Amino acid sequence: MNQTASYASRPALSPGRLHGTGPSPTRSEFQRDRDRIIHSTAFRRLQHKTQVFLHHEGRHFRNRLTHTLEVSQIARSIARALGLDEDLAEAVALSHDLGHTPFGHAGERALDRAMAPHGGFDHNVQALRVVTLLENRYAEHDGLNLTWETLEGILKHNGPLLHPDGRPRGRYAEHGLPAGLDAIPVPADLRLATHASLEAQVAAIADDIAYNAHDIDDALRADLVSLRDFLDVPMAGPIVAEVLGRYPDIAVKRQTHEVQRRMITRAVEDVIATSRANIAAAGVASAEAVRLAGRTLVMFSPQAAVAEQALKRFLFERVYRHEAVMVPVRESEAVVERLFARYMDDADMPGRWGEAGRAVSGPARARIVADFIAGMTDPYALDEYQRLFDARPEFR
Structure with missing residues (x-):
């Protein structure tokens, strides 16, 4: 085991x-968390949940599981370089998408709209519901019974939810905290106004690094853009120029992989160097000091952050909002909305979900319906749609 720094989380x-x-004679508490997540049903379901491109379209597009594994690998690398607890960073990375719906962000938007009268839907809170309430494998308790640090990282890896004076911040500033937080059983207060551990911050930025690189790869596989389209795009452009200049005659898929791996390497190196400097400047000497530092410490350099935002804007305009992507997006949103309405109206849900749903009404039933839909894989959602509406959507 690598020597951890004083500011690392300690089991x-x-x-x-x-x-x-x-106690376990062979594993730390954070290792046990990681293993419990990997063996969970929700983790396996990620294999059949959309990342950006619907999984059934083929062409080896990423799904939620392959994305999660890429995030995990990057998180471990950064955590090791910074002297952090690699197992906690990996546990947060592996669990960060457990609350996502079928059909990617389209499904999440649709479920949030459907749940608006009942407090809305938030995938980070849903991930907490999954690991504390919905997984039902263990003989003595519901949930995975994870440590406080992993639960904190799941909820707060993108930053605090509250300002120190109690006002909601960030994405929650306009509409307030997501519904359902008070109902989640935790071993101790998750302290919504403090930052999460450095390990959780590492998982968050590893997520950005992974999807920037693999969304370029998937967009090229989908023939939505060409490599040369990225020549004037910050972060990617200089690397594309390098690769095309050095390897002009190799197959495009090899050029693409070379661009992808160089992007990941340089982003990781930038984050490590910047974060080391931030940690030193902040003078944090413990995980508690990190939580009270008042700012995120694991981040891109200012120059890389500007370039990364420009790359995201390019991908949003040219890939995520491309009509070839938007057609299945609109169709999948309609699937989720119609499933929700039907379950709320009169349709029975299978198994334990139907039993729980029949016992309640109103907001309580809506939350059960949301739990059921959020846990669906893409194929299962389509099967349920076929069962209830005797039709199968065409995503083309």
Whole structure:
């Protein structure tokens, strides 16, 4: 095991789990969290959930599982370089998308609209619901019984939810905190006004690095753009020029992979150098000091951050809003909205979901319906749609 820095999270200092467990002779508490996540049903379902391109279109597009594994690998690399607890960084990375719906962000938007009268839908809160309430594998408790640090990282890896004075911040500033937080059982207060651990911050930026690189690859596989389209795009452009200049005659897929791996390497190196400087400047000497630092410490350099935002804008305009993507997006949003309405109206849900739904009404039933839909894979959602409406959407 690598030597960890003083500001790393330490399993021995954890507030622990909601349900006590005996010590393990072979694994730290954060290793146990990682293993519980990998063996969960929700983790396996990620294999059949859309990232950007619907999984059934083929061409080896990423799905939520392959994306999650890429994020995990990048998070471990950064955590190791910074002297952090690699297992906690990996646990947060592996669990960060467990609350996502079928059909990617389109499904999330649709479910959030459907749940608007009942408090809305938030995928980070849903991930907490999955790991604390909805997984039902263990004999003695619901959920995965994860440590406080992993739960904190799932909820707060993108930053605090509250300002120190209690005002909602960031994405929650306009509409307030997402519904359902008070109902989630946790071993200790998640402290919504403080930053999360450096390990959680690493998982968050690893997510950005991974999807920037693989969305370029998937967009090229989908023939939505060409490599040369990126020549004038910050972050990607200089690397594309290097690769095309050095390897002008190799296959495009090889050129693309060379661009992708160089982008990841340079982004990782930028984050490591910048974060080391930030940590030193902040003078943090413990994980608690990190939480009270008042700012995110793991980040891109200012120059790289500007370039990364420009790359995201390019991908949004040329890929995510391309009509070839938007046709299935609109169709999949309609699937989720119609499923929700039908379950809320009169349709029974299968298994334990139907039993739970029949016992309640109103907002309580809506939350059960949202839990059920959010846990669906893309194919299962389509099967349910076929069962309820005797039709199968065409995503083309």
